[in-house]
Amino acid sequence: MNDFTTIPDYGLSWLEASGDHSDIVLSTRVRLARNLQGHAFGTRARVNDRQAVLANFKEVFARSESLMKGTLLEMKDLGPRARRILLERRLVTSDLIGKTEGDLPAGTAVHFSHRDPLSVMVNEEDHLRVQSLLSGLRIQESWEIVDSLDEELGQELPYAFHHEFGFLTSCPTNVGSGLRASVFMHLPGLVLTKEIGKVLQGLTQVGLTFRGLYGEGSDVVGNFFQVSNQTTLGKSEEDLVDHLDKIVRQVIQYEMQARQVLLRDARGVTEDKIWRAYGLLRYARALSFEELMNLLSGVRLGLSLKLLPGLRVYTLNKMMIFTQSAHLEQAVGKDLGSEERDSHRAAYVRRILSSEGDVITNS
Amino acid sequence: MPDNLCDNCGSKAATVNLTQIENNEMFSYHLCEDCAAQKGLEATTEPPASPLPDFLAQIGDEPREEETSNSECSFCGLAFTVFRETGRLGCPHCYETFESHLRRLLRRVHGGTKHVGKIYLPPDPTVSEIEKRMEALRRKLNRAVEAEDFERAAELRDRIRSLEPV
Numbered sequence: 001m002n003d004f005t006t007i008p009d010y011g012l013s014w015l016e017a018s019g020d021h022s023d024i025v026l027s028t029r030v031r032l033a034r035n036l037q038g039h040a041f042g043t044r045a046r047v048n049d050r051q052a053v054l055a056n057f058k059e060v061f062a063r064s065e066s067l068m069k070g071t072l073l074e075m076k077d078l079g080p081r082a083r084r085i086l087l088e089r090r091l092v093t094s095d096l097i098g099k100t101e102g103d104l105p106a107g108t109a110v111h112f113s114h115r116d117p118l119s120v121m122v123n124e125e126d127h128l129r130v131q132s133l134l135s136g137l138r139i140q141e142s143w144e145i146v147d148s149l150d151e152e153l154g155q156e157l158p159y160a161f162h163h164e165f166g167f168l169t170s171c172p173t174n175v176g177s178g179l180r181a182s183v184f185m186h187l188p189g190l191v192l193t194k195e196i197g198k199v200l201q202g203l204t205q206v207g208l209t210f211r212g213l214y215g216e217g218s219d220v221v222g223n224f225f226q227v228s229n230q231t232t233l234g235k236s237e238e239d240l241v242d243h244l245d246k247i248v249r250q251v252i253q254y255e256m257q258a259r260q261v262l263l264r265d266a267r268g269v270t271e272d273k274i275w276r277a278y279g280l281l282r283y284a285r286a287l288s289f290e291e292l293m294n295l296l297s298g299v300r301l302g303l304s305l306k307l308l309p310g311l312r313v314y315t316l317n318k319m320m321i322f323t324q325s326a327h328l329e330q331a332v333g334k335d336l337g338s339e340e341r342d343s344h345r346a347a348y349v350r351r352i353l354s355s356e357g358d359v360i361t362n363s
Numbered sequence: 364m365p366d367n368l369c370d371n372c373g374s375k376a377a378t379v380n381l382t383q384i385e386n387n388e389m390f391s392y393h394l395c396e397d398c399a400a401q402k403g404l405e406a407t408t409e410p411p412a413s414p415l416p417d418f419l420a421q422i423g424d425e426p427r428e429e430e431t432s433n434s435e436c437s438f439c440g441l442a443f444t445v446f447r448e449t450g451r452l453g454c455p456h457c458y459e460t461f462e463s464h465l466r467r468l469l470r471r472v473h474g475g476t477k478h479v480g481k482i483y484l485p486p487d488p489t490v491s492e493i494e495k496r497m498e499a500l501r502r503k504l505n506r507a508v509e510a511e512d513f514e515r516a517a518e519l520r521d522r523i524r525s526l527e528p529v
Contacts, residue, residue, distance in 0.1 A: 037455060040439040044453030125451075144515060150481075151522070159483045160455035165469070166478025168455045172468055175458075177480040233473035236480040236499075238506055 004085075006071040007112045011091045014117060015321060017313035019136015023304040024252050026184040026224075026317060029090075030142040030241070031131035032150050033169045033178035035160040042125050042170030050107030053127045057120070060156040061111065067152075069114035075104055084326035086110065090133060096124050116145050120153070125170045126178075128153070137252075139181055139245045143237060166233065176233030181241055182211075183248050188223040188301045189258030192270075199254055200225075206247055207231055222293030227251065259305060274302030278359065281349050286342040292323055292349065308359045315356050323348055369395035436460040484526075497526050 004010045014027040035041045036056060039049040054074075061067045075083055075097055083097040083104075091110065098104045109122040121129040130153065132145045160168040166176040174180070190196040200210055209230040212221060227248060229240050262270045277298030281287075287295075300316050302308040321327060323345045329336050332344060369377045370393050377393035434443045441453035443461060452458065458465060469476045482496040500523045507516040 035455065040454040042451045042453060043449065044439040044441055147481075148518070154483055158486065161483035161485070162455075162458055162478075164477055165458060165465075166480060167483065168452075168458055170451050170453075172450070172452065172465060173472055175469065176473065176478040179480070231473040233469060233478055234475040236502070238503060240480075 008114065011089050011112065014133045014135045015314060015317040016135050017317055019134060019138045021252055022136040023313050024186055024255055025137040026186065027133055027135055028138050028142045028183050029131060029133045030146050030181045031129050032146055033126040033174045034128040034130065035168055036127050037158040037160045041127055047106045050123045054107040054109055054122055056157060057122050060153065064152065070112050072109060072111045075108040081326050081329055085330060088324040088326050089321060091119060092121060093124060096121050118145050118149055137183060137248060139241050143181065143241045174232050177237050177240065179232055179237050179240055180228055181244050182226045182228035185225050185227060186223055186297065186300055187225055187255050188297050189255045189262060191223045193258045193261055195258055199251060203227060208244065208247055221290055222297040263305065271307060274298050274307055278302065278308060282353050284346045287346040287349060288342055289324065292345060296320060310359045311357050315352060319349060319352060369393065369398050371398040434460060493526055497523055
């Protein structure tokens with residue numbers, strides 16, 4: 001099963017560019033980490049712990065009307081490429097599918113809700129990771145969706161909960177609420193005006209943290225940043241969510257100011273950068289993923305500043321996902337070497353830009 | 364008669380609740396301290412635990428190195444040294460095994476050790492667990508009402524109602 005037809009919107013609704021500030025904020029994710037009593041978790045979980053947790057989850061799944069309407073995918077039933085596609089769509093993590101094809105961890109699965117962009121990873125670092133991934137800036141909404149599924153699961157499953165420390169997690173940095181809310185932002189204005197260092201430093205001072213495109217430890221590519229809460233213990237979920245929302249809105253204001261500075265003080269250079277990026281995407285014959293991300297950053301900025309009329313944010317979001325290796329391989333139906341990948345990637349970009357990315361040039 | 368007066372003398376404030384079961388019938392009495400003493404009861408407030416161990420834990424008194432480096436979780440077998448290396452715990456029981464070290468760690472990472480968010484209700488909850496959960500839900504409800512999020516407020520009200528005694 002490689003087409004994911006049973007998952008709502010194929011798990012891609014977060015690309016639709018529909019939420020607030022969707023040109024700057026690509027998506028919002030809220031996740032809760034939960035563990036079950038009586039079983040080891042994380043690296044200490046043995047195969048029988050993992051199987052028991054999955055069996056427990058499946059029992060709830062079979063009893064609950066709302067869960068049953070959704071889709072449960074066990075990683076062992078998917079081919080390696082299908083698993084990588086889920087990873088590239090940001091629906092599972094590399095912990096869930098293993099670092100290489102050979103080391104798929106036992107008992108890993110993901111459940112997708114039938115309605116909301118809401119899912120549960122089973123046997124990740126924690127027994128359960130309940131998460132929602134929405135388009136644009138919608139932290140509160142994302143939290144509410146997650147909260148209500150967590151309530152339902154909590155009535156059926158014996159969560160590991162400590163009267164003082166709260167929800168117990170594999171990593172002590174998640175304990176308490178187990179909540180991590182993160183917002184995926186595009187901040188080229190702050191990078192180009194060299195204000196980004198100050199902003200990122202400011203984030204760490206107010207209890208937030210930032211990461212690159214693919215979460216913990218990953219590089220910042222294409223001026224994309226994931227901003228999230230650093231601490232999980234000692235504040236209510238609502239306070240964590242409100243605080244992140246407030247600070248992210250401030251960062252958006254700074255980013256918009258930086259963009260105005262660019263237009264005022266360096267309009268020529270900025271326009272040139274944007275059009276060069278568009279030109280390269282439109283005509284290049286080979287693109288590495290990193291180069292593509294950097295060019296998309298320029299084009300996204302141009303779209304946001306209304307310098308590239310006719311382009312849509314959705315088109316750019318889609319390009320980010322469908323140009324990753326497993327998606328390219330899926331499209332051609334075979335494994336690809338890195339050179340082949342780069343040329344298929346460039347071909348996909350040219351095709352999509354000529355069909356839905358024509359820009360009116362009125363120089 | 365206001366219901367906070369002693370059931371026996373009727374003049375002093377009742378501070379002791381006495382429940383007796385006689386011939387399969389339950390009787391509840393609310394007594395003042397004096398009448399309770401006459402019946403041979405003492406106020407059941409527990410003597411305060413010695414504050415010293417807590418205090419020492421709070422100021423981050425390092426436990427002796429050999430004590431922690433040899434310790435191991437009796438449930439999952441995680442050794443303290445491995446936890447130190449990986450930063451990952453192995454099971455809920457680890458939180459008790461390595462409690463004193465964890466307290467210091469949590470204080471450093473989160474600025475405190477007390478969870479103030481959602482309260483999970485186990486399948487067989489105690490009265491105080493139910494009360495704590497209701498309190499947390501009421502806070503959420505107030506917030507939803509303030510934000511004029513009435514759909515959310517209705518959902519929270521249902522959750523609270525389901526916990527109220529019938």
